[in-house]
Amino acid sequence: MIARYSLRFGALGYLAFLLLVPVGLVFYRTFEHGFQPAWDAVTNPQALHALWLTLLIAAIAVPANTLFGVVLAIALVRHRFPGRGLVNAIVDLPLALSPVVVGFSLYLLYGTGGWLGGLSDHGIKILFALPGMTLATIFVSLPFVVREVVPVLREIGTDQEQAAETLGAAPFTTFRRITLPAIRWAVCYGVVLTTARVIGEFGAVSIVSGRIEGKTETLPLYVQSQFEGFNTTGAFAASVVLALIALATVLAMRMFRPREGVG
Amino acid sequence: MASSPAVSVPAPGVVLGRAGGALARGIAVCYLSLIVLVPLAALIWSSRSQGIQSFWDEVTKPEALAALKLTLGAALLVAAFNAVTGTAIAWVLVRDSFRGKGFFNAVIDLPFALPTIVAGLVLLELYGPNSPFGVDVAFQRTGLVLALLFVTLPFVVRAVQPVLLELDREMEEAAESLGAGRIAVFRRIVFPNLLPAILSGVALAFARAVGEFGAVVLISGNVPFKTEVSSVYIAGQIESDNPAGAAAVSVVLLLISLGVLLLIGAFRHWRTRHDR
Numbered sequence: 001m002i003a004r005y006s007l008r009f010g011a012l013g014y015l016a017f018l019l020l021v022p023v024g025l026v027f028y029r030t031f032e033h034g035f036q037p038a039w040d041a042v043t044n045p046q047a048l049h050a051l052w053l054t055l056l057i058a059a060i061a062v063p064a065n066t067l068f069g070v071v072l073a074i075a076l077v078r079h080r081f082p083g084r085g086l087v088n089a090i091v092d093l094p095l096a097l098s099p100v101v102v103g104f105s106l107y108l109l110y111g112t113g114g115w116l117g118g119l120s121d122h123g124i125k126i127l128f129a130l131p132g133m134t135l136a137t138i139f140v141s142l143p144f145v146v147r148e149v150v151p152v153l154r155e156i157g158t159d160q161e162q163a164a165e166t167l168g169a170a171p172f173t174t175f176r177r178i179t180l181p182a183i184r185w186a187v188c189y190g191v192v193l194t195t196a197r198v199i200g201e202f203g204a205v206s207i208v209s210g211r212i213e214g215k216t217e218t219l220p221l222y223v224q225s226q227f228e229g230f231n232t233t234g235a236f237a238a239s240v241v242l243a244l245i246a247l248a249t250v251l252a253m254r255m256f257r258p259r260e261g262v263g
Numbered sequence: 264m265a266s267s268p269a270v271s272v273p274a275p276g277v278v279l280g281r282a283g284g285a286l287a288r289g290i291a292v293c294y295l296s297l298i299v300l301v302p303l304a305a306l307i308w309s310s311r312s313q314g315i316q317s318f319w320d321e322v323t324k325p326e327a328l329a330a331l332k333l334t335l336g337a338a339l340l341v342a343a344f345n346a347v348t349g350t351a352i353a354w355v356l357v358r359d360s361f362r363g364k365g366f367f368n369a370v371i372d373l374p375f376a377l378p379t380i381v382a383g384l385v386l387l388e389l390y391g392p393n394s395p396f397g398v399d400v401a402f403q404r405t406g407l408v409l410a411l412l413f414v415t416l417p418f419v420v421r422a423v424q425p426v427l428l429e430l431d432r433e434m435e436e437a438a439e440s441l442g443a444g445r446i447a448v449f450r451r452i453v454f455p456n457l458l459p460a461i462l463s464g465v466a467l468a469f470a471r472a473v474g475e476f477g478a479v480v481l482i483s484g485n486v487p488f489k490t491e492v493s494s495v496y497i498a499g500q501i502e503s504d505n506p507a508g509a510a511a512v513s514v515v516l517l518l519i520s521l522g523v524l525l526l527i528g529a530f531r532h533w534r535t536r537h538d539r
Contacts, residue, residue, distance in 0.1 A: 003445075007359070010351065011348070011356075018409075019373050022389050023377070071291055075284075075288045076291075078284070079287065083292075087292065090299055093299060096470035096471075096474070098473065098475070098497075100494040100513075101306070101497065101513040104306065104513050105305055106302050109305035139302070196375060196376040197375075200378025202379050202477035207498065220378045220381070250369055250370075250373060250376050
C-alpha cells in the first residue's frame with residue numbers, strides 16, 4: 001500500500017514539477033500586470049505578422065504532409081517495391097534528426113554555391129523567405145501522418161478493398177469509399193500532431209529564415225527575439241498564444257487518439 | 264486468395280490499382296527525395312568536398328569535441344533517467360486508479376505540443392535567476408538536463424503504456440499464486456515484457472535529446488566548453504560563417520540519428536518476434 005502511494009505521488013509530483021508548474025507560470029507571468037499589456041503585446045504589428053506567417057506556413061505544410069502522408073502510407077503498406085525498407089527508414093528520420101541539421105542542409109542546398117543556389121539568380125528566393133521556411137517545416141513534420149496511418153492500414157487488411165474491386169469499383173472509388181473512411185481518424189490524429197509540430201517549429205526555421213523582423217519571423221522566433229531584446233512581456237504574451245494552441249492540440253489529441261491509453 | 268488482416272506482408276495493391284500503385288510509389292519517392300534526401304545529400308556532399316582531413320579537423324576541434332561529448336553525455340543521462348521515470352509514470356497511469364487520472368494522462372502529451380522555445384523560456388523563468396523557488400540552474404549543465412527531461416518526457420511513457428495495457432494479467436497472477444513476491448513478479452514477468460518498448464522509447468528520447476535546440480538555447484546560456492551542445496554549436500558556426508565546421512558536426516549528428524533509427528528497427532523486430 002505504501003509502495004503504491006509513494007509510486008503514485010512520486011510519478012505525479014514529477015509531472016507537476018516538470019510540466020504543470022512551468023505551463024501555469026507562462027499564464028501567470030503574462031497576466032501579472034493585467035490583461036491590457038499582454039493584449040497590446042500580441043496585437044502590435046510585428047507580433048501579428050509573426051502569427052500570420054506561422055499560420056500561413058501551417059496552411060501550406062499541414063495539407064502537403066497530410067496528402068503525401070496518406071499516399072506514402074499506402075505505398076508503404078499496400079505495395080511491395082525495391083527500396084521499401086529504405087523509404088520506411090527515411091520517413092522516420094525527421095523524428096530523430098536535429099532540426100538545426102535540417103535547417104543547415106536546406107541552407108547549403110539553396111544557399112550561394114549550393115546545388116540549387118542558382119534559383120535565386122532567377123528571382124526565385126528560397127532561403128531567408130517563405131519557401132525555405134515552409135520546406136524546413138514540411139521536413140520536420142513529415143512523419144506524423146504516415147506513422148499514424150500505416151498501422152491502421154495494416155490492421156484493416158485488404159479484404160474489403162478486394163471485395164470492392166471484385167464488384168467492379170474503380171481503384172479511386174475503392175479508396176474513397178472503403179479505405180478513406182477506415183483511416184479517417186488516424187489521419188485526423190496525424191493532422192493534429194503535424195499541426196502542433198508545424199506551429200512550434202523553431203530550430204530549422206531559425207536557420208533558414210535569417211530572422212528578419214517583421215518579414216521572416218514566425219511566432220516562436222518572435223518569442224526568442226523579444227526575450228533577447230528584454231521585452232519579457234512580449235515574449236510571454238506570444239508564448240501564451242502558442243501555449244493555448246498547444247493546449248487545444250492536447251485536447252484534440254485526446255479526442256482523436258485511436259485507443260485510450262488509460263486502463 | 265483471402266488475406267488475413269494484421270499481417271505485415273502486404274497483399275498485392277488493390278487501392279489505386281496497379282497503375283495507380285506505381286503512381287503512388289512514384290509520388291512518394293519524389294516527395295521524400297525533394298523534401299528529405301536532396302537536402303541531406305547536399306549536406307554530406309558539402310562536408311565530403313572539404314576532404315576527409317578537414318572534416319576530421321573540424322570534428323576534433325576542442326570546442327566541437329567538447330560540445331559533442333556534452334551532448335552525448337547529457338542525452339545518455341536523460342535517456343537513462345527517462346527509462347525509470349517513464350516506466351513508473353506509465354505504470355501509475357495504467358495500473359493505479361485515482362481521481363484526475365485522465366487529466367494527468369492528457370498532460371503527458373504537453374511536451375509534444377508545446378513549442379520548444381516556449382518550454383525553454385518557462386524553464387528559464389522557473390529555474391533561472393528569477394526563480395520563485397530560489398533554484399537557479401540557468402547557464403549550468405543542470406539547467407540543460409532539466410530542459411532535455413522536459414522535451415523527452417512523453418517518449419518512454421507513450422511507448423510503454425500500450426504494452427502494459429495489453430499485458431496478460433494471468434501470468435502475474437499465476438506467479439503470485441506460486442508464491443513470487445511483488446518485486447520478483449515485476450522483475451521476472453512484467454519487466455521482460457516491457458523491455459523492448461522501454462528500449463524503443465529510450466532510443467527515441469536519446470535521439471531527441473541529442474538534437475534538441477529550442478528548449479536548451481535559452482536556459483543553457485551556450486557557454487563554450489561548459490553548456491554548449493552540438494546543435495547550438497552548429498548554429499553558432501553558421502552565424503560566424505564557418506559552414507565547414509557546421510557541416511562536419513551536422514554529419515556526425517546525422518550519423519547518430521541513423522544509428523538510433525537502426526537500433527529502434529532492431530527493437531521493433533525483437534518485439535514482433537516476441538509476440539509470435
